[in-house]
Amino acid sequence: METPVAEQAKATEVSVEERHYNIIGTRPIRHDGADKVTGKALYGADVRLNGMLYGKVLRSPHAHARILSIDVSRALALPGVKAVVTSADLATLDSVVSRVGEGAVNWRYLSNNILASDKVLYHGHAVAAVAATSLNAANEALNLIDVQYEPLPCVITAVQAMRPGAPILLQELRTNELGARGEIPTNIASHDQNMRGDLERGFAEAAVIVEREFTTGIVHQGYIEPHTATAVWGTDDQITIWTSTQGAHDARRQVAEVLQLPVSRIKVIPMEIGGGFGGKTVIYLEPVAALLSWKSGNRPVQVTMSRFEVFAGTGPTSSSVIKVKMGSASDGRITAAQVTMAYAAGAFPGSPVGGAMSVILNAYRMENVQIDGYDVVTNTPRVAAYRAPGGTNAAFASESVIDELACKLGIDPLEMRRINGAKEGDRRVDGPLIRRIGYLETVEKARASAHYQSPLPAPSTPGLKVGRGVASGWWGNWPGGTSSVSVIVNNDGTVNLIEGSTDIGGSRVAMAMQLAETLGLQAADIKPMVVDTDSVGYNDVTAGSRTTYSTGIAVHKAGLSIIQQMRERAAQLWDVESASVDYADGVISSKDNHIGFKELARKVGDGDGNVVASISISPNGDGVALATHIVDVEVDEETGKVQILRYTAVQDVGTAIHPAYVEGQIQGGAAQGIGWALNEEYVYDQQGRLLNGSLLDYSIPTALDLPMIEAVIVEVPNPTHPFGVRGVGEVPIVPPAGAVANAIANATGVRMTVLPMSPQHVLEALWTQGNERV
Amino acid sequence: MANKTAVQATINGEDVEFLCEPHQSLLEVLRDVLRLTGTKEGCNNGNCGACNVILDGVLVNSCLVLGVEAQGKRITTIEGIAPPHGLHPLQQKFLEHAALQCGICTPGFIISAKALLDHKPHPSEHEVRHWLAGNLCRCTGYDKIVRAVLDAADVMAVEVSK
Structure with a gap:
């Protein structure tokens, strides 16, 4: 998410001096770990309720069609079937745009994505759902629902959708053209522009100009846990929903809007979540399960997607076409850059083109620049956030062009980035001034690394080509959102930490460590728990790299409140002024009196009023994250196969709370980026039907495809967080595609302009560009 | 609805008898009949390994094994590998x-x-x-x-x- 300029100005500055920490920077075992390695942890699909029905969703076989009629009578007559729902069971919502998850959504479109109304807009679009006493009966019932369609021509890519005369998906859609509303029906939802300086003058100053057009396919987050929701619509009209979501409160709000109910009628119980990467910030099944429960006479209903449904029916991220023209003076200084990018949003507006417009050049000082971005609807699943949404495609384009400029000028690619790299006080292309960031530190660390200093390895087989590439990435963390926590001191001296931020990869331990550091306790003294929406204040989604940052600030503030109360309790105990009581490293003291936190907690006991704190905050600081990656590849020019030989990812993380999980974020993000770079894309036939909706055919990297990924942590503390935290989760997926492309160019002399760089696309590039190798 | 079959197997060292329908996979039996939900479903077609169990010493995708095939077999799931009061x-x-x-x-x-x-x-x-x-x-x-x-x-x- 971007930080508006006005908000940035009022961000609180916290001075972060060089500090020694007791807990931060250590590697304790995560609190939820034992349950997760023994199979005891309960994920969404593990919910088992008495009398539970199984729901399944009927999905469109067409990419684009008008729904003429839906007849559910035969399905309802099947033994075991208890309820059927269609969009007729949903209210028609106002066309109002609201912030949801990390992005914005039009409520009417969200509802139409959950169950199609007049038209289906992609292969896999949900049309109806059934609940039955067995999964088998539910699946059988789907075959008995008679939907009459009038198929319509479809558009799969942004380029197809933008052509004059292209089939129109949404008749009411008009282009938001730089703020003005267009007049004719269109698939172009918006055109935005960032610009500064004088492009013409900048290109005139250039000694070298590179201009290329890049295309990238649709890719999916690929979390291993399919979407699932279990709902009970109680006879008291209170609705309880068990689900795997990146934000229970946000899911509650979305369900409330779609069902037109007050939020107090809905309780969302967050189960453990099996990955999300942004994809589980929007809802699909929750209202459907709730309606099925209501229509089946208040029975619990569980709806779990198949893997095909996950691919075909949930938001992947955008395919894109990106043109980059960049000029550089002979000393390596970039003099001008012009970018035009179109991102396919899928069935409804809302591609991450805005994020992409930021990412693409924000790591660099740019005097003369213009970026135009288009959000385009297509007959593919409505996109959802995916880890640094829009960033990987954008950086693939810009980092390739910067690399090519460096090559043409004979400048080392990391030196090229050092010359142009942004630092504190520079102004971002999208407006705000840059605070203290560690970009140049990542470049220097990468340059000094053993990897970069080592010679290229020899090919594993004679004739194969090896090459090395680098790329950088910028990502602006969501500056805040709301986080709420409650802290309770138990009379045995342990502390309950009650939070509402989904723990998707170790955030319970990261929160517990920040509280332990604040209170001078051990991580094991803290009992972190993620609770339901009725039991803690509002929390925004675990997304935008925000949780360790924002919820961490809430935890720290709650800890300070506990410290103050413990000082007051000690003052009462010793009959002194609380102002004379000190608190340091878990010891409370005043003159000759000393007492440890645990001992005081025992003395306070349960009978004299608990020591508790509840905090809700909405910080508006910034946490820009930057990374520089190095990769060695081996290219088989006979087959087009690219193998990753060695990978190093350097990242400014601010302060690493739990370094092992920070490394894990870096390694995991790099691995996803490598998959995007080399293998992953949706394949459609001419009719817009998805052909590779399985984990076999949409192949994500396996253990055998990857080497160890060296994560190098750089710590330039974020001045807006009490411990200097920056969000770390997203930026590691930004550089990989560019780095791999640059390594392929280094190995073969051929510039890749298509993602994925699969054997087919590499061979095509080798054959078509073979004569122009540089 | 098909007739259910009675199946005897040894799961995590315990003799177990369960009823399953002929089409039900071992994964469904483990999760829905025996409520051993530690074994996960990621794809239900043998691509992801989240449902892996050890069957008579052989690693299998439990989503690709029928429940009735478990007759007389020894099965180890994630719930069955830790010693009492400890971890593997x-x-x-x-x-x-x-x-x-x-x-x-x-x-x-x-x-x-x-x-x-x-x-x-x-x-x-x-x-x-x-x-x-x-x-x-x-x-x-x-x-x-x-x-x-x-x-x-x-x-x-x-x-x-x-």
Whole structure:
């Protein structure tokens, strides 16, 4: 998410001096770990309720069609079937745009994505759902629902959708053209522009100009846990929903809007979540399960997607076409850059083109620049956030062009980035001034690394080509959102930490460590728990790299409140002024009196009023994250196969709370980026039907495809967080595609302009560009 | 509705009898009939390894085995590998190495790794990667998983030599 300029100005500055920490920077075992390695942890699909029905969703076989009629009578007559729902069971919502998850959504479109109304807009679009006493009966019932369609021509890519005369998906859609509303029906939802300086003058100053057009396919987050929701619509009209979501409160709000109910009628119980990467910030099944429960006479209903449904029916991220023209003076200084990018949003507006417009050049000082971005609807699943949404495609384009400029000028690619790299006080292309960031530190660390200093390895087989590439990435963390926590001191001296931020990869331990550091306790003294929406204040989604940052600030503030109360309790105990009581490293003291936190907690006991704190905050600081990656590849020019030989990812993380999980974020993000770079894309036939909706055919990297990924942590503390935290989760997926492309160019002399760089696309590039190798 | 079949099997060392329909997979039986939900479903077609169990000493995707095929077999699931009041060395090493993030693939990885170490107590990194290529993880990039398995192998070798 971007930080508006006005908000940035009022961000609180916290001075972060060089500090020694007791807990931060250590590697304790995560609190939820034992349950997760023994199979005891309960994920969404593990919910088992008495009398539970199984729901399944009927999905469109067409990419684009008008729904003429839906007849559910035969399905309802099947033994075991208890309820059927269609969009007729949903209210028609106002066309109002609201912030949801990390992005914005039009409520009417969200509802139409959950169950199609007049038209289906992609292969896999949900049309109806059934609940039955067995999964088998539910699946059988789907075959008995008679939907009459009038198929319509479809558009799969942004380029197809933008052509004059292209089939129109949404008749009411008009282009938001730089703020003005267009007049004719269109698939172009918006055109935005960032610009500064004088492009013409900048290109005139250039000694070298590179201009290329890049295309990238649709890719999916690929979390291993399919979407699932279990709902009970109680006879008291209170609705309880068990689900795997990146934000229970946000899911509650979305369900409330779609069902037109007050939020107090809905309780969302967050189960453990099996990955999300942004994809589980929007809802699909929750209202459907709730309606099925209501229509089946208040029975619990569980709806779990198949893997095909996950691919075909949930938001992947955008395919894109990106043109980059960049000029550089002979000393390596970039003099001008012009970018035009179109991102396919899928069935409804809302591609991450805005994020992409930021990412693409924000790591660099740019005097003369213009970026135009288009959000385009297509007959593919409505996109959802995916880890640094829009960033990987954008950086693939810009980092390739910067690399090519460096090559043409004979400048080392990391030196090229050092010359142009942004630092504190520079102004971002999208407006705000840059605070203290560690970009140049990542470049220097990468340059000094053993990897970069080592010679290229020899090919594993004679004739194969090896090459090395680098790329950088910028990502602006969501500056805040709301986080709420409650802290309770138990009379045995342990502390309950009650939070509402989904723990998707170790955030319970990261929160517990920040509280332990604040209170001078051990991580094991803290009992972190993620609770339901009725039991803690509002929390925004675990997304935008925000949780360790924002919820961490809430935890720290709650800890300070506990410290103050413990000082007051000690003052009462010793009959002194609380102002004379000190608190340091878990010891409370005043003159000759000393007492440890645990001992005081025992003395306070349960009978004299608990020591508790509840905090809700909405910080508006910034946490820009930057990374520089190095990769060695081996290219088989006979087959087009690219193998990753060695990978190093350097990242400014601010302060690493739990370094092992920070490394894990870096390694995991790099691995996803490598998959995007080399293998992953949706394949459609001419009719817009998805052909590779399985984990076999949409192949994500396996253990055998990857080497160890060296994560190098750089710590330039974020001045807006009490411990200097920056969000770390997203930026590691930004550089990989560019780095791999640059390594392929280094190995073969051929510039890749298509993602994925699969054997087919590499061979095509080798054959078509073979004569122009540089 | 098809007639149910009575099946006897030994699951995690206990003799178990259950009723299952002929079309039900072992994964469905484990999760829905026996409520052993530690075994996860990621794809239901043998691509992801989240449902892996050990059946008569052989690593299988439980989604590709029919429940009725379990008749007379010995099955080990994630719920059955830890000693009382403790953890299996693989479980311990997964925790120490932070080899899990979301944790949904973890039971499958630990079962697969156990099957590997049962066959080959001292695997190389390449052998670990090759063996685990049937298990998909989207969070970790596999680095810490591979290290955890190699470390567990070392610990188990020391325990055996004692």
